[in-house]
Amino acid sequence: xxxxxxxxxxxxxxxxxxxxxxxxxxxVPFGFVLKISLSQTAIAQPPYLPVFDLxxxxxxxxxxxxxxxxxxxxxxxxxxxxxSSYLRSxxxxxxxxxxxxxxxxxxxxxMARLPQRWQPIAMMLVIVPFWTSFLxxxxxxxxxxxxxxxxxxxxxxxxxxxxxxxWLSTDTAMYIGIVxxxxxxxxxxxxxxxxxxDASLLEAAADLGASPRRAFWLVTFPLSLPGVGAGAxxxxxxxxxxxxxxxxxxxxxSMMIGQxxxxxxxxxxxxxxxxxxxxxLLVLLVPPLVLYDRMQRRQLGGAN
Amino acid sequence: xxxxxxxxxxRNIDVSAQHADVAVAxxxxxxxxxxxxxxxxxxxxxxxxxxxxAGEFFALLGPSGCGKTTLLRILAGFETPDEGRILxxxxxxxxxxxxxxxxxxxxxxxxxxxxxxxxxxxxFGLKRAGMARAAIDTRVAEMVALVKLEGMEKRKPDxxxxxxxxxxxxxxxxxxxxxxxxxxxxxxxxxKKLRESTQQELMELQRRLGMTFIVVTHxxxxxxxxxxxxxxMNAGRLEQVATPRDLYEAPASRWVAxxxxxxxxxxxxxxxxxxxxxxxATRDGGNIVVVEPRQVVTKSQVSxxxxxxxxxxxxxxxxxxAAGSQAINRLEGVVTDVSYLGGSTVYKIQLDxxxxxxxxxxxxxxxxxxxxxxGQRVVAWFSPDDCLxxxx
Amino acid sequence: xVRQVNRMSPFNVTSLVLGLAFLYLPIVILVIYSFNAxxxxxxxxxxxxxxxxxxxxxxxxxxxxxxSLRVAAVSATIATLLGTLAAVGLARGERFRGRALFSGxxxxxxxxxxxxxxxSLLLLFVALNAERGFWTVTIAHTTLTMCFVTVVVQSxxxxxxxxxxxxxxxxxxxxxxxxxxxxxxxIVPAIAAGWMLAFTLSLxxxxxxxxxxxxxxxxxxxxxxxxxxxxxxxxxxxxCTMVIALIAVVIVIASLASKxxxxxxxxxxxx
Numbered sequence: 001x002x003x004x005x006x007x008x009x010x011x012x013x014x015x016x017x018x019x020x021x022x023x024x025x026x027x028v029p030f031g032f033v034l035k036i037s038l039s040q041t042a043i044a045q046p047p048y049l050p051v052f053d054l055x056x057x058x059x060x061x062x063x064x065x066x067x068x069x070x071x072x073x074x075x076x077x078x079x080x081x082x083x084s085s086y087l088r089s090x091x092x093x094x095x096x097x098x099x100x101x102x103x104x105x106x107x108x109x110x111m112a113r114l115p116q117r118w119q120p121i122a123m124m125l126v127i128v129p130f131w132t133s134f135l136x137x138x139x140x141x142x143x144x145x146x147x148x149x150x151x152x153x154x155x156x157x158x159x160x161x162x163x164x165x166x167w168l169s170t171d172t173a174m175y176i177g178i179v180x181x182x183x184x185x186x187x188x189x190x191x192x193x194x195x196x197x198d199a200s201l202l203e204a205a206a207d208l209g210a211s212p213r214r215a216f217w218l219v220t221f222p223l224s225l226p227g228v229g230a231g232a233x234x235x236x237x238x239x240x241x242x243x244x245x246x247x248x249x250x251x252x253x254s255m256m257i258g259q260x261x262x263x264x265x266x267x268x269x270x271x272x273x274x275x276x277x278x279x280x281l282l283v284l285l286v287p288p289l290v291l292y293d294r295m296q297r298r299q300l301g302g303a304n
Numbered sequence: 305x306x307x308x309x310x311x312x313x314x315r316n317i318d319v320s321a322q323h324a325d326v327a328v329a330x331x332x333x334x335x336x337x338x339x340x341x342x343x344x345x346x347x348x349x350x351x352x353x354x355x356x357x358a359g360e361f362f363a364l365l366g367p368s369g370c371g372k373t374t375l376l377r378i379l380a381g382f383e384t385p386d387e388g389r390i391l392x393x394x395x396x397x398x399x400x401x402x403x404x405x406x407x408x409x410x411x412x413x414x415x416x417x418x419x420x421x422x423x424x425x426x427x428f429g430l431k432r433a434g435m436a437r438a439a440i441d442t443r444v445a446e447m448v449a450l451v452k453l454e455g456m457e458k459r460k461p462d463x464x465x466x467x468x469x470x471x472x473x474x475x476x477x478x479x480x481x482x483x484x485x486x487x488x489x490x491x492x493x494x495x496k497k498l499r500e501s502t503q504q505e506l507m508e509l510q511r512r513l514g515m516t517f518i519v520v521t522h523x524x525x526x527x528x529x530x531x532x533x534x535x536x537m538n539a540g541r542l543e544q545v546a547t548p549r550d551l552y553e554a555p556a557s558r559w560v561a562x563x564x565x566x567x568x569x570x571x572x573x574x575x576x577x578x579x580x581x582x583x584x585a586t587r588d589g590g591n592i593v594v595v596e597p598r599q600v601v602t603k604s605q606v607s608x609x610x611x612x613x614x615x616x617x618x619x620x621x622x623x624x625x626a627a628g629s630q631a632i633n634r635l636e637g638v639v640t641d642v643s644y645l646g647g648s649t650v651y652k653i654q655l656d657x658x659x660x661x662x663x664x665x666x667x668x669x670x671x672x673x674x675x676x677x678x679g680q681r682v683v684a685w686f687s688p689d690d691c692l693x694x695x696x
Numbered sequence: 697x698v699r700q701v702n703r704m705s706p707f708n709v710t711s712l713v714l715g716l717a718f719l720y721l722p723i724v725i726l727v728i729y730s731f732n733a734x735x736x737x738x739x740x741x742x743x744x745x746x747x748x749x750x751x752x753x754x755x756x757x758x759x760x761x762x763x764s765l766r767v768a769a770v771s772a773t774i775a776t777l778l779g780t781l782a783a784v785g786l787a788r789g790e791r792f793r794g795r796a797l798f799s800g801x802x803x804x805x806x807x808x809x810x811x812x813x814x815x816s817l818l819l820l821f822v823a824l825n826a827e828r829g830f831w832t833v834t835i836a837h838t839t840l841t842m843c844f845v846t847v848v849v850q851s852x853x854x855x856x857x858x859x860x861x862x863x864x865x866x867x868x869x870x871x872x873x874x875x876x877x878x879x880x881x882x883i884v885p886a887i888a889a890g891w892m893l894a895f896t897l898s899l900x901x902x903x904x905x906x907x908x909x910x911x912x913x914x915x916x917x918x919x920x921x922x923x924x925x926x927x928x929x930x931x932x933x934x935x936c937t938m939v940i941a942l943i944a945v946v947i948v949i950a951s952l953a954s955k956x957x958x959x960x961x962x963x964x965x966x967x
Contacts, residue, residue, distance in 0.1 A: 015785025022801040029816035106711030140722035241809020415863035432868030
């Protein structure tokens with residue numbers, strides 16, 4: 001591997017600047033979150049104690065450690081507001097992911113069965129909305145879902161309902177927003193696996209006497225499961241930490257953990273609790289991330 | 305190889321005749337001394353030594369994974385040997401980085417720079433060498449003419465056919481006038497017809513430029529056609545280094561005999577050994593008489609090798625004088641399989657003793673009314689001079 | 697038989713059409729209503745550019761838009777530079793000490809909820825006593841978007857034929873020259889795509905910017921967000937339409953660049 005070794009040294013020098021950047025602006029801030037989550041609230045600016053003073057050196061560090069407390073995590077565990085927002089995040093993420101699967105699968109399947117030359121165009125069409133600002137996409141739905149919005153007008157005109165329905169500030173609106181925003185994340189991995197499926201497998205199934213429907217359930221669907229897993233996790237993970245969509249579309253009744261964090265931080269100015277909520281959210285993300293990583297590895301292993 | 309062995313014989317004679325008049329200095333241009341290279345626990349090159357003289361067209365032949373490409377990459381400087389020395393014109397180049405070596409390589413996939421034109425690709429190495437602009441222009445024009453790509457200078461690699469790409473790659477690696485040109489499977493990506501004509505062109509080019517070529521190939525026909533000497537590699541070692549003719553007619557080992565061309569092998573024990581004349585009692589082929597002037601056989605356990613085209617065959621009794629002669633090895637059996645290959649036909653003969661022998665017969669006439677068919681009893685015979693004894 | 701088995705069923709066609717309609721209809725409606733003359737967002741009052749003029753007279757919105765464009769351009773540029781360097785380090789650096797931490801730091805922000813990224817950076821800026829505004833938002837966006845640039849450029853580098861670099865060295869280039877003369881021209885489309893991705897991500901972000909900006913320097917998404925919370929305004933439709941148009945231009949350039957890259961190398965830069 002020495003040709004590669006000749007390249008390796010300059011390449012490592014190239015990594016120094018981004019390395020330092022990420023340490024300073026990712027790793028260190030993350031350390032702050034950890035530390036402040038273990039601090040006391042204070043009515044001051046910044047609103048937390050103790051302030052880490054590097055100028056005082058090691059003594060300050062040991063002093064800081066002696067003042068750390070798990071009170072904030074205790075609060076998270078005991079206060080029903082936090083527990084319920086924790087739970088709601090998981091419920092919303094699970095339900096959204098299932099809805100995305102049910103809606104995304106037929107679309108991805110349809111794409112994979114398009115004539116070859118149409119497939120890149122269809123893929124582009126699915127990706128383009130992802131490039132459009134998601135805030136704008138949510139706003140577009142507010143346009144449609146509001147009291148005198150297009151949806152109510154259509155429903156009234158068709159005599160499906162007799163009076164305008166309240167859509168905004170409901171869970172329905174939130175689910176519509178989530179499904180709309182994350183649909184490309186579900187479709188693309190599904191399409192990737194479905195389009196790679198060997199067409200001759202279906203021919204073989206038909207040759208062996210399976211009807212198209214049976215062939216789908218016996219051949220296509222089982223072989224697309226890696227795509228289902230990837231798509232589901234690619235949606236589930238970010239939905240868990242979602243803030244903007246529930247904030248704009250759901251009612252104010254119950255909150256997801258991202259909203260709780262935001263509320264503690266901006267409204268209640270309780271930074272230590274917000275930091276603790278952030279840590280709690282990260283802990284929630286670990287199992288699906290580990291699962292996703294393992295799936296990717298298995299697929300890579302299977303390819304070799 | 306099974307396809308046209310007689311063809312190759314005549315070509316080999318041509319090749320060795322061509323190379324007889326190439327002036328070859330006594331001291332080797334390139335000396336590889338006990339070079340080893342390990343990848344993890346895999347020994348790719350195993351204490352390999354080899355001398356290559358200036359002006360040689362040398363082929364490294366071997367199955368995939370035998371280490372031939374690794375050896376070539378060591379010569380180019382892309383791999384550093386774990387042990388051993390590489391002397392080019394007497395000085396060790398093992399520590400010299402690839403871009404400072406007076407050696408160039410033609411890559412298997414050509415590795416043409418897709419963002420540069422044909423002209424820019426060929427000029428690439430010359431610019432790095434700090435050559436003057438005018439000199440670069442002259443050299444590029446010369447190279448373009450050499451590989452017959454006039455009028456293509458402005459094209460990008462993806463606007464070229466496979467054969468044209470191959471020529472650009474060749475011109476690019478020749479442009480710096482390297483002391484040794486390394487070619488990694490230079491013809492593997494071309495189709496059969498183009499490959500044959502390109503082989504001839506490469507040979508002509510090499511002779512005209514008087515340069516030293518080292519080519520890596522897994523295609524024995526290609527190696528035999530082009531090279532003046534061939535090194536057969538297996539599991540990181542050189543099994544044999546010889547001219548194409550010697551490689552085929554006098555393989556050094558059972559492995560080489562089987563790898564280069566088709567061969568019938570009989571395992572047996574030497575029962576008598578007078579001068580060069582041996583009698584081998586084979587396990588299932590009866591006694592075979594061999595004349596082996598080449599090497600002293602010390603072991604009694606041997607294999608007798610005979611190339612299929614040297615096994616003659618006739619229907620039982622039709623040529624009694626030849627078949628009945630005591631001076632030759634005579635085997636009787638039944639034809640079990642006939643494979644018509646165009647230039648020749650290969651017959652598989654199940655001998656009465658149990659062994660299977662293949663005989664390759666040149667199809668010298670268009671209509672062969674006398675051809676054998678499966679199920680016929682035949683006599684197969686071969687001369688003791690055509691047999692080889694290989695120690696097991 | 698072949699055709700029958702692999703032909704699209706009516707179900708396939710329907711789901712594809714409905715799916716694409718679902719994806720595009722809300723945006724199309726939004727764009728159409730941005731040209732509505734009526735103040736009531738849902739009553740059609742004829743075609744008009746009124747709300748576009750409204751925007752161009754709205755000082756606060758214009759300031760926010762200008763701030764966003766500056767942040768996006770500067771952060772995308774720094775992120776592209778750093779992300780490309782990081783990609784080179786990961787794709788060509790082989791094994792080095794701290795590699796696992798490095799790639800971990802570059803991948804974590806991709807899955808990290810924005811509220812956490814925003815919160816953590818704000819805590820840093822507070823601790824450093826940095827004045828919050830243009831530069832804090834720019835640094836925050838650079839940190840997030842350089843990870844995306846790294847992924848895009850790294851996958852292009854990984855798909856690049858290594859023998860091209862070897863050929864360059866064989867022809868007399870040292871590793872740095874080989875990179876500049878051969879590798880860099882071939883990954884330029886991926887770098888360009890990375891820049892555009894970074895630019896649009898920055899233009900899109902509301903959460904991280906909310907955390908890291910200071911008083912008086914709101915970005916466009918922050919302003920849109922606070923307006924949207926108060927209800928639908930036709931002016932917002934006009935602004936959104938212009939942002940969509942800007943992003944559409946960026947996409948067209950990016951796809952042209954990726955087409956260019958696919959004709960020059962083995963695979964196109966992933967968008």
